[in-house]
Amino acid sequence: MNQLQSVAAKFAEGSLVKQILVGLIAGIALAALAPEAAKSVAVLGNFFVSALKAVAPILVFILVASSIANKNPDQATNMRPIIGLYLLGTLAASVTAVVMSFMFPTTLALTADAASANPPEGIGEVINTLLFNVVDNPVNALMTGNFIGILAWGVALGLSLHRASDATKQVFKDVSDGITSIVRVVIRFAPFGIFGLVANTIATTGFDALWGYSHLLAVLLGAMALIAFVLNPAIVFWKTKQNPYPLVFQCLRESGVTAFFTRSSAANVPVNMALCKKLGLHEDTYSVSIPLGATINMAGAAITITVLTLAAVHTQGVEVDLATAVLLSVVAAVSACGASGVAGGSLLLIPLACSLFGISNDVAMQVVAVGFIIGVIQDSAETALNSSTDVLFTAAADIAANNQKA
Structure with missing residues (x-):
C-alpha cells in the first residue's frame, strides 16, 4: 500500500509535459503494434476531454464572478490591450494565409460528398449568434459551454456582488x-x-487519407508555423521589448501540446488557467482573458477559413483582385471570432467566405468535407495555435503593464 502511495505521489509531483510525451509515444506505439487494442483505449481520451469540458464552464463562471466581486478597485486588469492583441493576431493570421495561398496556390479534387452540416449564411448571422450568446439562459450557457454567455453572467454576478459583505465574497473565493x-x-x-x-486517432484514421492533400496541409501548417514562430513572437516583442521565445516555447509546450490532442479550445481553458497561474499572472486578468480568448482569439481558425476558401477559388478558376483579398482577410478574421470552441468549428464558416467569390454552397460544402478529411492534423494544429496564443498574449500584456510600472 505504501509503495502504491509512493508511486502516486511521484506521478502527482512529476513533470506533466514529460508525462504527456510518454503518453504520446506510448499511444503511437500501441496504434502501430496493435490497432484494435488502440481503438479500445479511446475511452481514456474521451473521458479526459469530457472531464475538461465538464469542469471548464463552472470554473469560468465561478472564477470570473469571484475575481470581479473581490477585485481591488485600484488594480488594473489589462483587458483592453489583451483584446487588442487578440484582434491584431487574428487579422495578421488571415493576411498571412492570403499571402501563403497566393505564393503556393492549391487546387482540390472536389469529389467528396457535401458534409451534413448547417453553416451560417452570412456575416450578419455570425454576429447575430454572438450577440444572442451574450443573453443566453445562464443554465443553458453552462450546459452547452457557451463561454460568451458564461462570461456575461459571471461578470454581471461579480459586479452585483462587488458591494456584498466580506463573508459573501469569501464564500465565492473559497468555492x-x-x-x-x-x-x-x-x-x-x-x-x-x-x-x-x-492511439485511437492513428489506429482509426492513419495517415494514408492525408497524403492526397499533402500540399493543402503544407500550406495550412506552414502558415500556422509562421504565425507561431515569427509573427506572434514579433507582436510579443513589440509589446514587451523582451526576448519573446522563452515565453512562446513555454506556451506551445504546456498549452499547445494538450490543445493539439484535445482539439478543443473550450476543453483547454482549465489547462491555460493553470499555466497562467504558474506564470504568476494576475488572476483578475486571466480569469476573463482566457475564456474570452477561447471564443475570439482564433488565428488558426482564420488561417483555415482563408486557405481552404482560396483553395476553392483556385480550383474554380476565379480571379481575385487585391481589394477582394483584403476583404477576405477581414471577413475571415471576423468569422473566426464566431468559430465554435469545439473540434472542426472553423470549417462551417468556409461557405460564408466562399460566398464572397460567388462560389456555390454545394462546392463550398465539398471543401468543408475535405477539411474534415484532413482535420486529424489541421484542426489539431489550429487548436494548438489558438489556445497557446491565449496565454501568450495575456502574459505579454501583463509583462508590458509591469514594465510600465517599473
Missing part, C-alpha cells in the same frame, strides 16, 4: 479555490487522456 483544485486533479490525468486520443 473558486475548490473548483480550481478539482481542475488540477483533472489536468494531472492528461497523460492517460493523450495516450487514448493518440
Whole structure:
C-alpha cells in the first residue's frame, strides 16, 4: 500500500509535459503494434476531454464572478490591450494565409460528398449568434459551454456582488479555490487522456487519407508555423521589448501540446488557467482573458477559413483582385471570432467566405468535407495555435503593464 502511495505521489509531483510525451509515444506505439487494442483505449481520451469540458464552464463562471466581486478597485486588469492583441493576431493570421495561398496556390479534387452540416449564411448571422450568446439562459450557457454567455453572467454576478459583505465574497473565493483544485486533479490525468486520443486517432484514421492533400496541409501548417514562430513572437516583442521565445516555447509546450490532442479550445481553458497561474499572472486578468480568448482569439481558425476558401477559388478558376483579398482577410478574421470552441468549428464558416467569390454552397460544402478529411492534423494544429496564443498574449500584456510600472 505504501509503495502504491509512493508511486502516486511521484506521478502527482512529476513533470506533466514529460508525462504527456510518454503518453504520446506510448499511444503511437500501441496504434502501430496493435490497432484494435488502440481503438479500445479511446475511452481514456474521451473521458479526459469530457472531464475538461465538464469542469471548464463552472470554473469560468465561478472564477470570473469571484475575481470581479473581490477585485481591488485600484488594480488594473489589462483587458483592453489583451483584446487588442487578440484582434491584431487574428487579422495578421488571415493576411498571412492570403499571402501563403497566393505564393503556393492549391487546387482540390472536389469529389467528396457535401458534409451534413448547417453553416451560417452570412456575416450578419455570425454576429447575430454572438450577440444572442451574450443573453443566453445562464443554465443553458453552462450546459452547452457557451463561454460568451458564461462570461456575461459571471461578470454581471461579480459586479452585483462587488458591494456584498466580506463573508459573501469569501464564500465565492473559497468555492473558486475548490473548483480550481478539482481542475488540477483533472489536468494531472492528461497523460492517460493523450495516450487514448493518440492511439485511437492513428489506429482509426492513419495517415494514408492525408497524403492526397499533402500540399493543402503544407500550406495550412506552414502558415500556422509562421504565425507561431515569427509573427506572434514579433507582436510579443513589440509589446514587451523582451526576448519573446522563452515565453512562446513555454506556451506551445504546456498549452499547445494538450490543445493539439484535445482539439478543443473550450476543453483547454482549465489547462491555460493553470499555466497562467504558474506564470504568476494576475488572476483578475486571466480569469476573463482566457475564456474570452477561447471564443475570439482564433488565428488558426482564420488561417483555415482563408486557405481552404482560396483553395476553392483556385480550383474554380476565379480571379481575385487585391481589394477582394483584403476583404477576405477581414471577413475571415471576423468569422473566426464566431468559430465554435469545439473540434472542426472553423470549417462551417468556409461557405460564408466562399460566398464572397460567388462560389456555390454545394462546392463550398465539398471543401468543408475535405477539411474534415484532413482535420486529424489541421484542426489539431489550429487548436494548438489558438489556445497557446491565449496565454501568450495575456502574459505579454501583463509583462508590458509591469514594465510600465517599473
